[in-house]
Amino acid sequence: MKSPLNYLSKDDAERTAFFDAYLNGTLDPSVKATFEQDLADNANLYAELNVHYALRQLIAKDARHTFVKGLRPATTAVDSVSDTTQKPTITLPLWVRSQRMWWAAAASIAVVVAVAAWWLNRPTIVPIMPIPDMAITTQDTTLKVFKTMTGGELGAVPFDSSFTLRELRVQITTNPNETPQYDLEKDMLHLTLQKPTFPQRIEQPTPFSPFFDVTLEGKHYRLVRGQKGLLKDSLY
Amino acid sequence: MMTSLYGQTAKICVLPNPASLYYNDELRCQAICERNPIETKKAYNEYRGLAHCIVITDGKGSTDDMEDIYQNAFEKLVETVDAGKLPPLTSQLSSWLFTVIKNEWLQWLQTGRRRQTHEDAFGLKYLIDPLSEYMAWTDEHKTLAIQIIVKIFEQVKNPKHRRLLQLHFFRGFTPDETAEELGYESGRVVSKQASQLFSKLKKDILEQFKKNNLI
Numbered sequence: 001m002k003s004p005l006n007y008l009s010k011d012d013a014e015r016t017a018f019f020d021a022y023l024n025g026t027l028d029p030s031v032k033a034t035f036e037q038d039l040a041d042n043a044n045l046y047a048e049l050n051v052h053y054a055l056r057q058l059i060a061k062d063a064r065h066t067f068v069k070g071l072r073p074a075t076t077a078v079d080s081v082s083d084t085t086q087k088p089t090i091t092l093p094l095w096v097r098s099q100r101m102w103w104a105a106a107a108s109i110a111v112v113v114a115v116a117a118w119w120l121n122r123p124t125i126v127p128i129m130p131i132p133d134m135a136i137t138t139q140d141t142t143l144k145v146f147k148t149m150t151g152g153e154l155g156a157v158p159f160d161s162s163f164t165l166r167e168l169r170v171q172i173t174t175n176p177n178e179t180p181q182y183d184l185e186k187d188m189l190h191l192t193l194q195k196p197t198f199p200q201r202i203e204q205p206t207p208f209s210p211f212f213d214v215t216l217e218g219k220h221y222r223l224v225r226g227q228k229g230l231l232k233d234s235l236y
Numbered sequence: 237m238m239t240s241l242y243g244q245t246a247k248i249c250v251l252p253n254p255a256s257l258y259y260n261d262e263l264r265c266q267a268i269c270e271r272n273p274i275e276t277k278k279a280y281n282e283y284r285g286l287a288h289c290i291v292i293t294d295g296k297g298s299t300d301d302m303e304d305i306y307q308n309a310f311e312k313l314v315e316t317v318d319a320g321k322l323p324p325l326t327s328q329l330s331s332w333l334f335t336v337i338k339n340e341w342l343q344w345l346q347t348g349r350r351r352q353t354h355e356d357a358f359g360l361k362y363l364i365d366p367l368s369e370y371m372a373w374t375d376e377h378k379t380l381a382i383q384i385i386v387k388i389f390e391q392v393k394n395p396k397h398r399r400l401l402q403l404h405f406f407r408g409f410t411p412d413e414t415a416e417e418l419g420y421e422s423g424r425v426v427s428k429q430a431s432q433l434f435s436k437l438k439k440d441i442l443e444q445f446k447k448n449n450l451i
Contacts, residue, residue, distance in 0.1 A: 013431035
């Protein structure tokens, strides 16, 4: 049996307050039980309560939206719709434009003068001279040089064996597949063998200390085995 | 330095000062809850770097995208603070916001939309779930109901009326405080006008529901 809903006022304010009290859980328990019974029976009442609740949430969300929108920086607080609107064109007065033109001309002249000054005083680049002993390229020569350097065998290096490092580097890098790879990088000399065609791998911990005469640089270097080809200033 | 969305490392991140995070998070939440404009604005500006990092640096999005996404994320923060869920904090506020912004951005990319549509702009879907179940609405009915609610609510164009509803029904201002804030004669006038406005919205919505055979 439907309740006559006598407890529900027709007055807007009182009715709103009643729904609020129910949603906030502050309604009198006996009235609440009756109201819930009516909610189960009366679809319109149930819909009204739900719409009431949805509107309250909508107002809350609207309030938050307004609040947070006010926090956005003023320049970005516009909607994307404004992106499509045409921006007003600003025409600068003639005296400003002419002044800017003079400044631009002065800046251009300053740049030209700076470039010309640099060009006239640019550092002189000394061309790299071709290396005279580029011809040593064959495997025989390499082997010969290598064997001479190591005294035929690793471990029996004569003290007075000395070679130009530049020569050694040139002959080796021209035939990388068959010769030991020497690569001078700063003060490091890296030694590896690509193919095991040599009697012994050079990486083995063998006493090996030939002297190289780096003629162009005018310095002497000693290759120390066991230290991964570290080149040190020689006492020679 | 922080991990990006795509497993890369964002090189340029404008993050808030980590030293101030733990100390000030609760104060920030309190300021937001109290709607302290200066402190909230400070917090808003402080964490904008997170959105910049996610949307622009990592996501190659535009500044407008970043601002919109950050605004949505911050609204969620305000909503969560209002609901009393954040303090005491279980994580840093920046971490919380970072996750929300990241999710917003991913959702933004998935849906490929510039602006949220009216249907879900206010997140009403879950609000009318009970009514939808009660009335055994289909999805179309539900969408229509949400459209009706939002459309009628949007008809309140007057900012003063909107503010009146917000203060009276949401912010918990007394009628006298609302009257003082909005320049009404008395609190009684405020109560009457707010209730009338609210009831009219409710009636209009219910009428539209009936007209569309929703109830």
